[in-house]
Amino acid sequence: MSDGPGPSTLDPGAGLQPAPALLPSQRPGRPPRAITRRRPRWTEWLIERGIFGVSLVSIVMIFLIFAFVAREALPVILGKTNNSRAQKQIPADQIANAKPEALAAYLGMTVAELKNYDAETLKTLVELKGEELAHSTNPDAALNTTTWRMMFQPYPWHGYDKPEYIWQPVSEVPKYNVVPLFIGSLKATIIALLFSIPLAVGAAIYVSQLANPRLRELIKPMIELLSGIPSVVLGFFALIVLATWLHVVFGYPSRLNAFVAGIALGLAVVPIIFTISEDALTAVPKSYAQAALALGASPWQVAWQIVLPAAIPGVFAACVLGFGRAIGETMIVLMASGNATIMSASIFDSCRTMTATIAAELAEVVFGGDHYRILFLLGALLFAVTFVANMVGDVVVHRLKASLEGKG
Amino acid sequence: MKSTMLKQLTVGATTLGLAGAALAGNITVKGSDTMVILGQKWAEVYMKKNSGQTVQVTGGGSGTGIAALLNGTTDICNSSRPMKPSEVADCVKKFKARPHEYRMCMDGLSVYVHSSNPLSQLGIPQLEKIFTGKVTNWKDVGGPDAPISLYGRENSSGTYEFFKEHVLNKADFAAATKTMPGTAAVIQGVAKDKNGIGYGGIAYGEGVKHLKVSKADGGEGIEPTEENVLTGKYPIARYLFNYIAPAADEGAIKEYIKWCRSDEGQAVVKEVGYFPLPKNLR
Numbered sequence A: 001m002s003d004g005p006g007p008s009t010l011d012p013g014a015g016l017q018p019a020p021a022l023l024p025s026q027r028p029g030r031p032p033r034a035i036t037r038r039r040p041r042w043t044e045w046l047i048e049r050g051i052f053g054v055s056l057v058s059i060v061m062i063f064l065i066f067a068f069v070a071r072e073a074l075p076v077i078l079g080k081t082n083n084s085r086a087q088k089q090i091p092a093d094q095i096a097n098a099k100p101e102a103l104a105a106y107l108g109m110t111v112a113e114l115k116n117y118d119a120e121t122l123k124t125l126v127e128l129k130g131e132e133l134a135h136s137t138n139p140d141a142a143l144n145t146t147t148w149r150m151m152f153q154p155y156p157w158h159g160y161d162k163p164e165y166i167w168q169p170v171s172e173v174p175k176y177n178v179v180p181l182f183i184g185s186l187k188a189t190i191i192a193l194l195f196s197i198p199l200a201v202g203a204a205i206y207v208s209q210l211a212n213p214r215l216r217e218l219i220k221p222m223i224e225l226l227s228g229i230p231s232v233v234l235g236f237f238a239l240i241v242l243a244t245w246l247h248v249v250f251g252y253p254s255r256l257n258a259f260v261a262g263i264a265l266g267l268a269v270v271p272i273i274f275t276i277s278e279d280a281l282t283a284v285p286k287s288y289a290q291a292a293l294a295l296g297a298s299p300w301q302v303a304w305q306i307v308l309p310a311a312i313p314g315v316f317a318a319c320v321l322g323f324g325r326a327i328g329e330t331m332i333v334l335m336a337s338g339n340a341t342i343m344s345a346s347i348f349d350s351c352r353t354m355t356a357t358i359a360a361e362l363a364e365v366v367f368g369g370d371h372y373r374i375l376f377l378l379g380a381l382l383f384a385v386t387f388v389a390n391m392v393g394d395v396v397v398h399r400l401k402a403s404l405e406g407k408g
Numbered sequence B: 001m002k003s004t005m006l007k008q009l010t011v012g013a014t015t016l017g018l019a020g021a022a023l024a025g026n027i028t029v030k031g032s033d034t035m036v037i038l039g040q041k042w043a044e045v046y047m048k049k050n051s052g053q054t055v056q057v058t059g060g061g062s063g064t065g066i067a068a069l070l071n072g073t074t075d076i077c078n079s080s081r082p083m084k085p086s087e088v089a090d091c092v093k094k095f096k097a098r099p100h101e102y103r104m105c106m107d108g109l110s111v112y113v114h115s116s117n118p119l120s121q122l123g124i125p126q127l128e129k130i131f132t133g134k135v136t137n138w139k140d141v142g143g144p145d146a147p148i149s150l151y152g153r154e155n156s157s158g159t160y161e162f163f164k165e166h167v168l169n170k171a172d173f174a175a176a177t178k179t180m181p182g183t184a185a186v187i188q189g190v191a192k193d194k195n196g197i198g199y200g201g202i203a204y205g206e207g208v209k210h211l212k213v214s215k216a217d218g219g220e221g222i223e224p225t226e227e228n229v230l231t232g233k234y235p236i237a238r239y240l241f242n243y244i245a246p247a248a249d250e251g252a253i254k255e256y257i258k259w260c261r262s263d264e265g266q267a268v269v270k271e272v273g274y275f276p277l278p279k280n281l282r
Helices: A041-077 A092-097 A100-107 A119-135 A148-152 A179-210 A213-226 A231-250 A258-282 A285-296 A297-328 A331-336 A354-364 A370-404 B001-021 B037-048 B064-070 B086-094 B123-133 B159-166 B183-191 B226-230 B252-262 B263-272
Strands: B026-031 B054-058 B077-081 B099-110 B111-115 B122-124 B149-153 B178-180 B196-200 B212-214 B236-245
Touching: A041 A370, A092 A119, A100 A119, A100 B122, A119 B086, A179 A213, A179 A258, A179 A285, A179 A297, A179 A370, A213 A258, A231 A258, A231 A331, A258 A297, A258 A331, A285 A297, A331 A354, A354 B054, A354 B064, B026 B064, B026 B252, B037 B054, B037 B252, B064 B077, B064 B086, B064 B159, B064 B236, B077 B086, B077 B252, B086 B122, B099 B226, B099 B252, B099 B263, B111 B183, B122 B123, B123 B149, B123 B212, B149 B183, B159 B196, B178 B183, B183 B196, B236 B252, B252 B263
Parallel strands: B026 B054, B026 B077, B122 B212, B149 B178, B149 B196
Antiparallel strands: B077 B236, B099 B236, B111 B196
């Protein structure tokens, strides 16, 4: 036991579960009770089924939500949408000569729908379509910008010098490249985690291992209170106060940027990571710490080298949950990030996240239009990212646990 | 005896209230964020004059208002830009006729910079280069050697589209443009950023400096004053519109719009900080 004793050398047989507490009936000097007056079994069965039902409902809800989001995005995912405007113009006086199929396709409706309109209305519609086509002189108008290629790869757009990733959904030629939004989300999330994990885990170690009980009772609720602050208030604070402070301290050019948003996000994530890490650290059997202390380790050594490694699966799980919260958070990033769709590696540049984009744009899009579907695609992507992160996190937690218990 | 009288009074009051409610219409107005202040002021004055009539005004952006008009969730759509042909086509499909368009007042789009910025005017071509990202340093337009920090509106905004069409010649805004929810947020951003530049309605603008705008670079800088806007001298002036479904253009809604466009309504326009319609258009 010189330096850094691995947890696996510390009585692996004991596992991480604390020893079962004595049941009231087993305590010496008390007559056994409760045993004789058990509930009838069928109610227990009913309660158990009820709980099972509730958990089933939540699982079904998750699948339903995903199915709904994915269904709205399906035409885009399958490449069934086409917003190309390469149509030949039909003059208003030629309506009578045009085939119904051609006319319907020209006006973006089905042949059956065509019958709903009288000649006068149709003429107006054809005139308006002509106006719309005459309006656009951009050579890119013939492109279908809703394909996978356009959404994920750079393209040399008209008016730009080189191939670029552009998100400009309201434009003469709508540009739906989601890469800048993805980068924006990742940037804000990574900064948030880099800021909050050391803070939250450090606080958890201090509160669970080193602080005296009175201080613990003060600090713990205070940090947990932070999770009660509505994100819109945190966002407002970041927009008005935090952005100005950080701007003065760091002196970067753009006042609202990924860094400010990340720090504010970090504040929202700290209580989550803190609470779960603290629970994990407290759950480490006291015998570990006592054994180390008896061998002459200092409290700090015990906390850092014995308890933290033993609780690492729980701490890791806390970080994964923190990641989920950070990447899904909307209001803070909407207010503090500046929302510019730039592709840049600098954390002091403004960024636009996927969540903020959905929040800012979903209210005004045409129901069922391309823009609407691509926003849902963003939602599905976000869902997939958090799902994969949670799954990877779960696998890692299990591996860590197994290796801690000496089975790895 | 006293209690009976009280009862009668209560009953009377309730009946009156009910009668009032039955007579009253409820008009909903939705759309342009630029027009929210104006719309709310109009509604306030109008409701004071016509008790029993309620007018609810909300923002969200011109695009949102037009979508709401199409979905039938608003009576009147506020828009700070004319409808696009594709939107008119959607209305025609829905209402079987073109929507009714009313010009409500005039607005000069202002360009704001931080109050410490030494520049006093910019030309439209310079603004185009700045907002499309071709010029990224203030020294290229005669200012200090500092990077330009762009502030703009969300793409649901009519101001966004008006600026894009009339200043940027339909080109895209630079990707580095920070998009803010509402003109007030743009002002707030510019007021706190010494390299900032933004655009928005004339009625806003506490704490920032309004630039004069010239048609050509280095030309005569025009201030967004009432005279310059009404005579069309100011290069980025526009009408603010109301759109309604053709079938709804009667009764209380028609009265309300008529009142807004009357001398009395146009006095409110001036009070809020926009420019009243020329006499011949009222």
